[in-house]
Amino acid sequence: MKKAIVIFLFLTCSLTILPTKKSHAIIWVVVKAAIKKIIKAIDLQVQRIQNKTIALQNAQKVLENQLSKLKLNEISEWTNKQKEIYQKYFDELWKIKSAIAYFQRITEIISKQKQLVSDYKNAYALFQQDRHFTPSEIEHMYTVYSNIIAESLKSVDNILSVVDAFSLQMSDAHRLQIIDEAAAEIETYIVDLRKFNQQNISISMQRAKSADDLFTLKQLYGVK
Numbered sequence: 001m002k003k004a005i006v007i008f009l010f011l012t013c014s015l016t017i018l019p020t021k022k023s024h025a026i027i028w029v030v031v032k033a034a035i036k037k038i039i040k041a042i043d044l045q046v047q048r049i050q051n052k053t054i055a056l057q058n059a060q061k062v063l064e065n066q067l068s069k070l071k072l073n074e075i076s077e078w079t080n081k082q083k084e085i086y087q088k089y090f091d092e093l094w095k096i097k098s099a100i101a102y103f104q105r106i107t108e109i110i111s112k113q114k115q116l117v118s119d120y121k122n123a124y125a126l127f128q129q130d131r132h133f134t135p136s137e138i139e140h141m142y143t144v145y146s147n148i149i150a151e152s153l154k155s156v157d158n159i160l161s162v163v164d165a166f167s168l169q170m171s172d173a174h175r176l177q178i179i180d181e182a183a184a185e186i187e188t189y190i191v192d193l194r195k196f197n198q199q200n201i202s203i204s205m206q207r208a209k210s211a212d213d214l215f216t217l218k219q220l221y222g223v224k
Helices: 002-015 020-070 080-129 135-165 172-206 211-221
Strands: none
Touching (some): 020 080, 080 135, 080 172, 135 172, 172 211
């Protein structure tokens, strides 16, 4: 994931030094390549999380079956050793259920990040078709979009550390904090991107020179 972020930022920065007339064709080629790399990286991480979730769910079933066989509620006298084993089962079961919950939430966050990239891709393609924007305005849009996407990827990268952390030392409070912060950040980026899109659509419509022109713009952006 970090490699995808670095590639995306490098390509973004390289575009800023290109002449305006050459930027339009090159920008879209670079954007599509960067988006493809980003989505591929995210898909790999989602698959990784899903595989871990399945493994944890299978382990959970094993533990629950073992507990049912023990029939501890029917045992009248426990030895200290039995109590210790019993407690270990439940401690492990709690950890597994907790991990599954974490992974499910992480998957939801990554899916939202993918939607963010998709929204960006679709909006940018439409604005490029809109003759009411100057080349410099299109390039400004690209810069804004690039910053939003780059920051959102950092948030996703942070929550992926939670996945790795299950093999390391990390408290539940720390895991939850990382996930909550990333979720809030992604939601903020989605809101920011959609607000920016709406602002640009409004600007374009204000520049419409006729009723037919306005109708065409509404068709382009799917505005009723």
